[in-house]
Amino acid sequence: MESGTTVPGRYWHRLEDGRIQCDLCPRYCKLHEGQRGFCFVRACEHEQIVLTTYGRSSGFCIDPIEKKPLNHFLPGTPVLSFGTAGCNLTCRFCQNWDISKSRQMDRLMDRAPPEAIAEAARRHGCRSVAYTYNDPVIFHEYAIDVAAACRARDIRSVAVSAGYVKEAAREEFYGAMDAANIDLKAFTEGFYRRLCTAELGAVLDTLKYIRHETSAWLEITTLLIPGENDSEAEVEALTQWVVENLGADVPLHFTAFHPDYRMRDVPATPPQTVIRAWQIARRNGVHHVYTGNISHKETGSTYCPGCGLRVIGRDWHELSDWRLTQGGHCARCGTVCAGVFEERPGNWGRKRQPVRLDTGPLH
Numbered sequence: 001m002e003s004g005t006t007v008p009g010r011y012w013h014r015l016e017d018g019r020i021q022c023d024l025c026p027r028y029c030k031l032h033e034g035q036r037g038f039c040f041v042r043a044c045e046h047e048q049i050v051l052t053t054y055g056r057s058s059g060f061c062i063d064p065i066e067k068k069p070l071n072h073f074l075p076g077t078p079v080l081s082f083g084t085a086g087c088n089l090t091c092r093f094c095q096n097w098d099i100s101k102s103r104q105m106d107r108l109m110d111r112a113p114p115e116a117i118a119e120a121a122r123r124h125g126c127r128s129v130a131y132t133y134n135d136p137v138i139f140h141e142y143a144i145d146v147a148a149a150c151r152a153r154d155i156r157s158v159a160v161s162a163g164y165v166k167e168a169a170r171e172e173f174y175g176a177m178d179a180a181n182i183d184l185k186a187f188t189e190g191f192y193r194r195l196c197t198a199e200l201g202a203v204l205d206t207l208k209y210i211r212h213e214t215s216a217w218l219e220i221t222t223l224l225i226p227g228e229n230d231s232e233a234e235v236e237a238l239t240q241w242v243v244e245n246l247g248a249d250v251p252l253h254f255t256a257f258h259p260d261y262r263m264r265d266v267p268a269t270p271p272q273t274v275i276r277a278w279q280i281a282r283r284n285g286v287h288h289v290y291t292g293n294i295s296h297k298e299t300g301s302t303y304c305p306g307c308g309l310r311v312i313g314r315d316w317h318e319l320s321d322w323r324l325t326q327g328g329h330c331a332r333c334g335t336v337c338a339g340v341f342e343e344r345p346g347n348w349g350r351k352r353q354p355v356r357l358d359t360g361p362l363h
């Protein structure tokens with residue numbers, strides 16, 4: 001596909017009243033000619049839905065894969081991360097709001113055709129490319145083409161998403177991905193409605209779909225926000241649902257909130273709240289639970305579900321111990337640790353390295 005900025009979208013249909021309905025996500029925007037959708041990057045042009053940000057990025061950075069966060073997918077390796085602009089949710093606590101809420105295309109500095117992204121990943125020794133910073137669901141056609149260019153070079157694709165997407169698009173999207181970290185923002189419809197103007201049920205459907213219908217490796221992140229989604233009862237319900245519906249091997253990350261965007265009046269999450277969530281999840285049988293945005297080696301490390309040995313030591317995004325053999329077996333008891341592991345971890349460490357693609361001026 002050409003690397004312009006506006007390309008035809010794939011998921012839409014014409015309504016009887018002449019408007020065009022976007023079928024990509026559960027918002028089902030119904031648009032007149034010239035209107036933009038809720039996510040701002042999809043629009044109705046020439047009686048079809050188009051993506052207006054194809055081939056343009058808000059910037060590139062090489063991160064440790066643990067920062068996505070993915071702790072069971074090629075640990076210790078570098079991932080080339082990028083995003084575009086816009087979002088299909090309205091989270092008042094957004095931690096990337098300058099990108100996701102951007103309606104200015106001047107945020108999209110880098111011209112970034114799919115082949116150039118895959119080549120940059122290869123050149124910099126990245127094992128994967130992450131579609132992140134804003135929700136990749138809304139730049140569907142672009143993400144799919146980048147993933148295809150990566151696959152041709154044996155580079156994996158990682159989606160960091162809220163999972164707010166409809167069935168047909170979801171199938172194509174996750175068919176192109178090798179791993180996903182899905183934000184499960186809370187476990188009540190009230191939270192999703194009030195703070196994200198979205199529906200929890202659609203996200204739970206996506207989680208079950210990825211886990212049971214695709215080969216993509218899945219991890220889940222929940223940002224704990226004081227007074228909003230951090231009660232013991234809610235963490236109990238969330239973790240029980242995960243074990244019953246997704247199984248004990250799907251890793252869960254509980255991360256601490258920092259005041260941001262439209263929730264600057266809410267205090268940061270105390271470390272003990274995050275550690276308590278970790279304890280509840282473990283008690284409910286989740287094999288791999290992690291804390292994030294706090295420094296706590298015990299709850300940041302990976303333990304063998306068979307004998308309890310610490311098989312991967314982790315502090316922030318840096319690995320210490322490594323006690324897994326080929327195929328991810330515990331070096332002591334041989335139990336398989338679920339995930340995508342190689343004989344040795346990568347040695348990227350906790351570095352962040354911004355990258356410019358600079359393939360030429362935007363047209």
Ligand code: SF4
Nearest residue numbers: 022025028029037039
């Ligand atoms: S992807 Fe964008 S335009 Fe399409 S339904 Fe969702 S918010 Fe609306």
